[in-house]
């Protein structure tokens with residue numbers, strides 16, 4: 589595997605920090621703690637089958653806790669346009685994350701930038717798939733599993749090809765124990781974690797979140 593080139597910096601740019609997204613937040617105290625620890629982005633799941641799903645009303649309350657300069661991300665899995673629009677009417681999200689099999693036309697039809705999640709498996713031509721989403725702000729790489737996401741499963745980072753055309757958000761089974769090595773090997777733009785910092789599904793563990801941020805810092809050295 590070659591390292592992921594940083595498409596937003598030239599090769600001579602100084603090292604920069606890796607952004608952290610904490611996903612699957614359902615409680616105000618977890619939102620506050622993630623921000624206190626330095627989260628760059630927070631993910632809110634609008635996919636009812638997920639144990640981390642939030643309603644529009646819950647999301648409105650959770651976003652009220654978010655300080656400036658923290659990006660709020662709404663996660664959807666194969667939504668209808670109306671489902672996304674009804675969330676956007678009431679929840680002031682900054683970014684959309686499409687985590688299913690959404691075609692490019694769906695992803696780009698809303699008045700928000702988007703991340704496209706791709707489920708990595710042997711034989712998948714990630715470069716070709718990535719080219720289908722030229723306007724994505726980033727590609728979120730997750731494990732391929734029986735559930736759509738939040739599985740806690742990692743994938744083989746060797747399957748990430750060099751030359752992906754936009755920033756890579758590395759996800760899939762990251763934990764405080766694995767994220768430093770993941771950053772050192774893949775050099776992603778950002779990392780995304782959900783189950784690896786939980787005490788129970790939808791409930792974040794402050795100690796695990798703190799350990800995750802410390803490990804991210806170690807991984808950047």
Ligand SMILES: O=C(O)c1ccccc1N[C@@H]1O[C@H](COP(=O)(O)O)[C@@H](O)[C@H]1O
Pocket residue numbers: 611612631633635638639640641663665687728730736737738739740741759760761762780781782783784
């Ligand atoms: O978190 C969920 O419940 C979820 C549901 C449906 C699609 C995606 C979901 N979460 C995303 O999955 C990845 C990996 O999560 P994990 O760290 O392995 O638990 C991450 O991008 C979450 O945003």
